[in-house]
Amino acid sequence: MFKTIKTLAALGVGCALAWATSPAGAATNTVVIYNAVSTKLIQAFVEEFQKQNPGVKAEVISGGSGELLTRIKAERANPRGDVLVGPDADVFDADLSLFDSYDSKEKAGFDKAALGADGKYYGFSTNFQAFIVNTKMMPLDKAPKSWADLAKPEFKGKILIANPAQSGSGYSQMHQILMLYGWDLWTKIIQNAVFVPSSKLAFQNVAKGEIPVGLTSEFNILVSKLEGNPVEAVYPSDGTALIIDANGIIKGGPNPENARKFIDFISSAGAHKILVDLDKRRSARKDVTPPPGLADAKGIKTFAYDTVGAAKDRTQNLEKFDKIFSAK
Numbered sequence: 001m002f003k004t005i006k007t008l009a010a011l012g013v014g015c016a017l018a019w020a021t022s023p024a025g026a027a028t029n030t031v032v033i034y035n036a037v038s039t040k041l042i043q044a045f046v047e048e049f050q051k052q053n054p055g056v057k058a059e060v061i062s063g064g065s066g067e068l069l070t071r072i073k074a075e076r077a078n079p080r081g082d083v084l085v086g087p088d089a090d091v092f093d094a095d096l097s098l099f100d101s102y103d104s105k106e107k108a109g110f111d112k113a114a115l116g117a118d119g120k121y122y123g124f125s126t127n128f129q130a131f132i133v134n135t136k137m138m139p140l141d142k143a144p145k146s147w148a149d150l151a152k153p154e155f156k157g158k159i160l161i162a163n164p165a166q167s168g169s170g171y172s173q174m175h176q177i178l179m180l181y182g183w184d185l186w187t188k189i190i191q192n193a194v195f196v197p198s199s200k201l202a203f204q205n206v207a208k209g210e211i212p213v214g215l216t217s218e219f220n221i222l223v224s225k226l227e228g229n230p231v232e233a234v235y236p237s238d239g240t241a242l243i244i245d246a247n248g249i250i251k252g253g254p255n256p257e258n259a260r261k262f263i264d265f266i267s268s269a270g271a272h273k274i275l276v277d278l279d280k281r282r283s284a285r286k287d288v289t290p291p292p293g294l295a296d297a298k299g300i301k302t303f304a305y306d307t308v309g310a311a312k313d314r315t316q317n318l319e320k321f322d323k324i325f326s327a328k
Contacts, residue, residue, distance in 0.1 A: 029055055030056070030254075032254065034071065034083065035062045035068075035086060037085060037086035041274075046058045065169075069091050072250060073095065076252075079253045081253055082258060083248065083263060084247065085266065089123075089244050097251070100120070102249050109268075109285045114126075125281035125284055128241075129176065130233045130234060131214070131215060131233070132221045133206070133213055133232050134206050134209055137209060144159070146238040147185070151185055156192045160195075160211045160215070161189075162199040162201070162215070164321055169217055177189065190324050194211060203221065207224040207227070217281075218235075218295070222293045226293070233295065240302055241302065241303055269285060276289070
């Protein structure tokens with residue numbers, strides 16, 4: 001077993017969880033993981049990876065997707081991390097030059113749509129965004145049914161959304177609305193919604209009964225329901241985007257060989273079964289079945305997500321969001 005060390009990281013509201021005793025990148029047989037998924041999930045991955053790769057130490061720095069991307073950009077001249085785990089694919093597409101190409105031995109397990117250009121990233125989970133509704137606070141028949149409904153006056157102050165500047169899922173939610181309706185509707189939703197700095201708060205506070213509706217990934221709703229909370233999922237009737245989150249190698253990282261080993265591991269069917277069993281996500285692999293309890297994907301209205309456009313317009317979109325949000 002490994003020793004768990006908890007420290008504060010220079011990642012805004014993020015925290016660092018480290019499974020090593022040396023500074024990032026200092027050890028010769030280390031892999032430094034910049035992590036955007038849950039603590040329990042990354043710990044399960046680290047445990048299994050170290051069983052399969054004895055002697056390799058894993059150091060984990062956890063934070064929000066936006067925070068981690070900012071850190072990687074700031075460290076471009078002297079990268080401290082080796083791999084980035086779990087953000088939406090548009091986080092990678094925001095600047096593919098930050099990541100190394102790699103032809104993983106697990107590549108055949110994925111459809112082309114789940115692979116980044118030139119092997120820059122590999123799909124992790126297929127991540128439908130939905131509304132989490134606390135049915136004790138709001139009956140399902142009174143809940144919003146579409147993205148457009150979120151702008152209705154009756155929902156003012158009753159919707160929780162993760163700040164898109166700090167959350168990958170929050171940004172993808174914003175971009176989906178912009179793709180479907182543009183800034184007019186999104187501006188009205190900004191006026192209606194309560195924004196939180198973490199994607200976790202967007203579903204946890206709904207599950208705890210602090211607010212009736214939140215925007216989140218579908219697996220968070222299933223996990224909350226299995227924990228006994230009075231929540232249900234509503235998939236937007238105007239469509240939820242077909243998007244993935246992903247994993248990739250940070251260019252110029254201190255431990256490139258171990259980075260490749262970790263990407264091979266976390267892209268394997270075995271690792272994706274951990275993802276499904278522990279986090280209740282849909283795997284991005286072709287050969288791993290979804291967890292029981294999620295809605296049949298055939299019954300969910302979807303549309304293609306413009307990952308490249310989301311990445312290209314990210315800075316401009318966030319600047320405009322901040323201007324509108326600040327004027328609330």
